Amino acid sequence: MDLAGKRIVLGLTGGVACYKAAELTRGLSKAGASVQVVMTRAATHFITPVTMQALSGRTVYTDQWDDRIANNMPHIDLTRDADAIVIAPCSTDFMFKLAHGACDDLLSTLCVARPITVPLMVAPAMNVEMWQNPATQRNAAQLRADGIALLGPDAGEQACGETGMGRMLEPEQLLEEIIASFQSKALAGKRVLLTAGPTFEPIDPVRGITNLSSGKMGYAIARAAREAGAEVTLVSGPTALETPYGVHRINVQTAQQMHDVVLSRAAGNDIFIAVAAVADWRVANASEQKLKKTGAGDVPQLEFAQNPDILAAVAALPDKPYCVGFAAESEKLLEYGEEKRRRKGIPLLVGNIGHQTFGKDENELVLFDDAGHQRLPRADKRTLGRVLVGEIARRLG
Numbered sequence: 185m186d187l188a189g190k191r192i193v194l195g196l197t198g199g200v201a202c203y204k205a206a207e208l209t210r211g212l213s214k215a216g217a218s219v220q221v222v223m224t225r226a227a228t229h230f231i232t233p234v235t236m237q238a239l240s241g242r243t244v245y246t247d248q249w250d251d252r253i254a255n256n257m258p259h260i261d262l263t264r265d266a267d268a269i270v271i272a273p274c275s276t277d278f279m280f281k282l283a284h285g286a287c288d289d290l291l292s293t294l295c296v297a298r299p300i301t302v303p304l305m306v307a308p309a310m311n312v313e314m315w316q317n318p319a320t321q322r323n324a325a326q327l328r329a330d331g332i333a334l335l336g337p338d339a340g341e342q343a344c345g346e347t348g349m350g351r352m353l354e355p356e357q358l359l360e361e362i363i364a365s366f367q368s369k370a371l372a373g374k375r376v377l378l379t380a381g382p383t384f385e386p387i388d389p390v391r392g393i394t395n396l397s398s399g400k401m402g403y404a405i406a407r408a409a410r411e412a413g414a415e416v417t418l419v420s421g422p423t424a425l426e427t428p429y430g431v432h433r434i435n436v437q438t439a440q441q442m443h444d445v446v447l448s449r450a451a452g453n454d455i456f457i458a459v460a461a462v463a464d465w466r467v468a469n470a471s472e473q474k475l476k477k478t479g480a481g482d483v484p485q486l487e488f489a490q491n492p493d494i495l496a497a498v499a500a501l502p503d504k505p506y507c508v509g510f511a512a513e514s515e516k517l518l519e520y521g522e523e524k525r526r527r528k529g530i531p532l533l534v535g536n537i538g539h540q541t542f543g544k545d546e547n548e549l550v551l552f553d554d555a556g557h558q559r560l561p562r563a564d565k566r567t568l569g570r571v572l573v574g575e576i577a578r579r580l581g
């Protein structure tokens with residue numbers, strides 16, 4: 185679980201988006217965190233402490249003078265063993281308070297009283313005009329300058345009926361941001377380009393040739409690279425997966441399209457990771473119209489042409505990024521893996537141990553580089569994505 189053992193203080197301030205905090209609490213708990221909810225008086229007008237208590241499984245605090253805390257100092261007690269404080273939703277007024285160090289209720293006081301090592305994240309939620317107001321923007325700039333992370337806001341339809349910037353991020357997006365905040369920032373400032381998923385090579389408008397790649401490994405690496413602080417572009421063949429939060433995704437179908445998109449964007453990236461299961465061949469005589477059976481025993485005569493090797497093309501660029509390839513072999517992985525790494529001219533190749541990995545949630549990998557090969561312990565693809573990103577960052581120095 186991504187947040188196993190983490191203690192999160194979740195602060196709610198006044199806003200319609202309080203209903204999303206209920207879902208966030210469930211998400212945090214499911215990810216293994218313990219959640220201590222603290223609410224301002226305004227927040228209790230939007231959602232009851234009873235609901236938040238039921239969802240978090242803990243007493244909810246709303247009052248600085250709550251005598252259930254033995255020493256009567258909840259602002260100290262609630263923050264000393266916290267791993268992070270998250271304010272979601274964070275109102276315009278509460279941003280003002282944070283920017284000025286106000287201490288006139290329990291939540292603002294505990295934010296000021298937190299040890300400086302406890303990260304504070306805020307998810308603004310307000311009307312578009314309130315967000316754009318110069319005073320709010322000054323406060324936002326002050327929060328950033330003080331090392332407080334602003335999660336969002338997003339643009340879109342608002343509860344008041346207006347449209348624009350100021351919507352709170354969705355609970356699952358906030359969860360991704362909170363999980364990411366606990367990961368090492370080994371790729372901060374780096375740009376990463378990836379391919380993932382299968383390709384689809386048309387035979388005619390309704391038929392084609394593809395493979396069993398689900399895209400899970402590539403998407404997990406894209407997510408891990410983003411968590412590690414990189415700006416990530418994912419060029420993806422057809423998959424049923426959701427785009428990892430914060431990742432820029434470009435959809436393609438064929439190997440040729442994937443090649444063209446990758447080559448037009450490769451320059452300026454620090455790292456290229458080719459995870460896609462690219463079709464080696466395309467149908468050279470694909471039909472523009474649906475092929476029809478003309479008689480009993482009739483079969484179409486398909487001709488094949490070789491697709492460009494995307495990884496090899498990127499690895500041959502004069503200003504090439506650090507290139508990482510993948511290999512799925514049905515036999516002799518150690519021999520073929522190293523041979524493939526040399527043939528493609530890349531510093532790192534990742535071999536799938538066993539070629540039955542397609543669609544599974546777990547995987548076992550072996551890394552090939554100039555120093556030889558190294559097996560990574562079997563793990564779920566999310567974990568492996570993070571391990572792999574760590575290995576790449578270490579090699580980049």
Ligand code: CTP
Pocket residue numbers: 379439458459460461462463464491492493494495496508509510511512
């Ligand atoms: N790859 C690519 N473009 C292709 C074929 C493969 O970018 N046209 C990349 C894959 O994304 C992977 C690596 O090259 O990172 C190896 O892919 P694989 O299919 O195992 O190797 P091939 O070069 O196709 O060799 P073979 O199929 O003969 O084993």
